[in-house]
Amino acid sequence: AKSYKSISMAVIRRLPKYHRYLKELIDKEVYRISSKELSAMMGFTASQIRQDLNNFGGFGQQGYGYNVEELYREIQKILGLTITYRTVIIGSGNLGQAIANYTNFQKYGFKLLALFDTNPKLIGMKIRDVPVFDIDELQGFIDEKQVDIGIICTPKEFAQDIANKLIKAGVSAIWNFAPIDLRVPEHVIIENVHLSDSLFILSYLLSNQENL
Ligand code: NAI
Known part of the structure; x- marks a missing residue:
């Protein structure tokens, strides 16, 4: 498996919460979301969210927001949830x-x-x-x-x-x-x-x- 050891444990400990919210968005067929919208849902500041998600690739695009599916899949990978x-x-x-x-x-x-x-x-x-x-x-x-x-x-x-x-x-x-x-x-x-x-x-x- 690819190693994500450079990501700090503080960020890792927040990932299950991102994972949970992104899953809800997918179930509601929401395909993209801005850091501001995520911030309103999750109670983290928008800049915290941008900082967190910057750790693992540029899924955020100026004026577009995040691709929910891509972000969800990446977080699953980081958390090792694609492994049995x-x-x-x-x-x-x-x-x-x-x-x-x-x-x-x-x-x-x-x-x-x-x-x-x-x-x-x-x-x-x-x-x-x-x-x-x-x-x-x-x-x-x-x-x-x-x-x-x-x-x-x-x-x-x-x-x-x-x-x-x-x-x-x-x-x-x-x-x-x-x-x-x-x-x-x-x-x-x-x-x-x-x-x-x-x-x-x-x-x-x-x-x-x-x-x-
Ligand atoms: P329980 O008494 O219903 O179950 C314990 C089981 O362990 C029993 O079936 C018993 O026969 C078995 N057991 C005892 N010695 C064993 C051994 N050497 N090898 C294999 N099995 C053995 O108790 P309960 O309510 O299920 O709690 C279990 C443990 O979980 C306790 O330590 C309790 O303090 C803890 N607990 C922790 C929680 C948490 O949030 N971390 C919440 C609830 C319970």
Whole structure:
């Protein structure tokens, strides 16, 4: 794949939002858009938008605006969403099953091959059409199926051990939902998700409202 390493992480972190808005425009059959219009939709300044999008080619034309499709496709490429990734979920409880049931990730190339758990009541079940296996089968499964991403949805006490197993088996990246900072070697990519961070910000904003 082409490397986009020169683009700063600050810009990269804004790309999913561009991606989302551009997809909406495509669904509405809007083919071109100015930075000013995008700015009004997205809440970034027009100059921020021009700066961001300048990072990856001249899709903006004076007096024309941006070609929505081209921009969308380029952002998909940068985000690696044109690649298919093979994923497994470890921990098949509430959250693990919710993620497995969310079919939208599949559309963007994240293929869920299996879930794993220690609970005999869950092992042997299927979530949609995806099987739940015994955690003891994790290593062998990853060896055989070449898994790229491990998604950790176990209680936090087990998360580091699971991460070690995933890394030893050869996954390249971990999407971690357990509320713990995992130690991983440098070559392994880790992205933590903490819904509570977002909820606590909401709480802060709410509790600091003048008229509460
Ligand atoms: P849950 O109890 O419904 O599911 C956990 C599952 O992990 C159970 O099925 C259990 O049998 C399994 N498990 C336990 N040890 C295991 C092991 N060694 N290997 C494989 N599977 C194992 O819990 P829930 O609600 O699904 O939460 C899961 C995790 O996600 C927790 O750590 C929770 O704190 C976290 N969480 C994080 C959120 C976030 O925003 N990051 C939001 C909600 C939950």
